[in-house]
Amino acid sequence: MLRIHCLGPLAIGIDGQTSAHFATDRARALLVYLALNGERPFRRDELAALLWPDQTDTQARQNLRKTLSRLRQAVPDLPLLQTSAKDVRLNQAVVQCDALQFSQKLLLVEQHNHADVNQCPTCLTHLRQAVTLYQGTFLQGFYLGGSALFEEWLLLTREHLQQQAFYAFSILGNHYEQSKEDTLLIETTQALLALEPWHERAQRQLLRALARSGQRASAIAHYEAYAALLQQELGIAPEGETQQLYRQLQQAELPTPPTAVYQGFPAEINSFVGRAQELTRIIEQLIAPDCRLLTITGGGGMGKTRLAVQAVLLAAATAATAVAFPDGLYFIPLAQLSSVNQIASLIAAQIGLTFAGTTPPMQQLQEHLQGRRLLLLLDNFEHLIDGAPLVADLLQAVPGLTCLVTSRHTLNLQGEWRLDLHGLEEVEEAAALFATRAQRYGLEQFSAADNDLIRQIARLVQGMPLALEMAAAWLRAYDLPTIAEEIAHNLDFLVSPYQDLPPRHRSMRAVFAGSWQLLTAEEQQLFACMSVFRGEFTLAAARAVTGASMLGLARLVDRSLVQRAHNGRYLIHELLREFAKEKLAQLGMETAVSHAHAHYYLAFLQEQGRYLKGSQSRIALKQLLSEQDNISQGWYWAANQHETELLAAALPAFTDMFLLSGLYENGAALLAETAVHIAPTQPALKILFDSSQAALLTEWGHLHRARNLAQGILETDPNATAAHLLLGRIYELQGDFPQMGTYAETACQLAAT
Secondary structure (H helix, E strand, C coil), rough: CEEEECECCCEEEEECCCCCCCCCCCHHHHHHHHHHHHCCCCEHHHHHHHHCCEEEEEEEHHHHHHHHHHHHHHHCCCCEEEECEEEEEECCHHEHHHHHHHHHHHHHHCCCCCCCCCHCCCHHHHHHHHHHHHCCCCCCCCCCCCCHHHHHHHHHHHHHHHHHHHHHHHHHHHHHHHHCCCHHHHHHHHHHHCCCCCHHHHHHHHHHHHHHCCCCCHHHHHHHHHHHHHHHHHHCCCCCCHHHHHHHHHHHCCCCCCCEEECCCCCCCCCCCCCCHHHHHHHHHCCCCCCCCEEEECCCCCCCHHHHHHHHHHCCCCCCHHCCCCCCEEEEEEHCCHHHHHHHHHHHHHHHCCCCCCCCHHHHHHHHEEEEEEEEECCCHHHHHHHHHHHHHHHHHHHCCCEEEECCCCCCCCCEEEEEECCCHHHHHHHHHHHHHHHHHHHCCCCCHHHHHHHHHHHCCCCCHHHHHHHHHHHHHHHHHHHHHHHHHHHHHHHCCCCCCCCCHHCHHHHHHHHHHHHCCHHHHHHHHHHHCCEECCCCHHHHHCCHHHHHHHHHCCCCCCEECCCEEECCCHHHHHHHHHHHHHCHHHHHHHHHHHHHHHHHHHHCCCCCCCCCCHHHHHHHHHHHHHHHHHHHHHHCCCCCCHHHHHHHHHHHHHHCCCCCHHHHHHHHHHHHCCCCHHHCCCCHHHHHHHHHHHCCCCCHHHHHHHHHHHCCCCCHHHHHHHHHHHHHHHHHHHHHHHHHHHHHHHHHH
């Protein structure tokens, strides 16, 4: 095994030997370049131009042949190279490179699904292994004269690896501070500050760790040295929070820094790029006493959600946020909702509130939040814009509440602050996002011509983050010129002036169409079929409804068209889903796929419904609630298509699900909306619907409406036992016990016949 150590001064050795001898610096440079690019093959003319840019093509290729020969001669017992007349690649089976291992560890962390990377055992292990590998600057002291391209690659790679190391040390530092492992925290923050000495949060972490470990004098001396260096180099003083900590150290006071608790935030698998000004503004406004409603507005694909989540997570690490929101910060994903009536229920579920009794859900929510100070991130509000008054009511009823909202439309409420989000304004910032996302496909180095094309792509999509991410995903199958050409042909759609188009189609259609055109016919059909799902769905559901194979679904995930959530389920971005839904209609498959979807989920409802009244009721209810959006979607379709038998068979489980979950309002509203599709020739089904709706209204506390429905049932069928039971329950709740007894007695008599 050839071992290449390039994090620090370059050292190359073979198992059992201290070092391997390579005759020239260019041979060593070529070896490292190939090693860091994994299994990727390189064209010979590309490598020749990289290392001998000032020579003719013939001379450069001749020098490359000699250098490849020297590499083989240096390790004659190892099959180091795999070459052809055109290509060269390194045999990774016989090579071990610390920089590549380091990046691979960080990639595992990036791709892992976790609620909080600071507390993820798997990722913390990877990060510890990674920082052990990082022994210094990449190729420290190495210089290759006469090759500007290689020097450019060297500098970019060095900076990238240093940023990765900074990230790794930061996460480990956060973990060690939370777990009070001060010895490890001191080591980690010192390593981080060696990379970025002006990082004040790390400086404060180090000061606190030193003080807690009995080294208060060292902490004071460290601060004074840092403050002097800061004044000398930058002409500024440390941040106010750092100065306050210094004063506490002088007085032998070291309070434990408060930390904010955040719940339900999505696991981030990508690094965040850019938006520094927006992040600063959001964090400042969230803790400002006169800003209780901040709405981030912008077109589809501008990165509203990602920005909001990043801002909250950064804010959560500050003491000011912990003081401002001692009762926590919560993520409320509204995209999955189809009705304004569901907002209160979702907020309750996210904060751990279970509704009970007949008090309206919103009132229960307001009462529960009284006296609390917390932040709600209401994400993807645009399709529920009629629910904006609910936000106003909540803010008025709960003085300690602050709401951060992402929406394509402003809520138009008094006291609303706005942050209008557009594309990444700086071309270099947008290009950096593209290049960062390209790294996951093994593309970490770009030529000067490549960088020009990346900037062109950034301009074509006007810095839209989602468009850049999707464009980068195409690198698996297409080169940069092809991607730029495809987007250029559809750029007009990105800035469409046509006012008769739905807003969601004015900014992203070109990117979506480009993605669609790059799919095979089979993949197009599968992606279109996926549009039938609402919110998250399982692999089993995808296979049953669309006939998707595991490979087919994986391809859509690879193409960034389907996402895999942190809980192992799948989902499609709502804008992408709308696009795919149009394609499904164009393929003439909407009816067939919707039929399969409805039958699958209503059959699932029946199956789980059998366990709702037994010992496994809690598990069954959890399963059903996780599929509630798709069950509702299937229910609507079955009602529209007059699938009488399907609805009748699923109705008992449907009713039990909403009764047991306390979501009376949601269930009653759904039954009311779908009951209008029942034909007059189906009175028996109408009675079943009205009975279930009346039962939900009764538990919800809408007794007048429930009584009207029950009495209407008796007008159609005087012997309807369920209606008599319902009226007995209604009069019981109203305290009219004689009437209760009358209806209960009649129900018993009917049941006995």
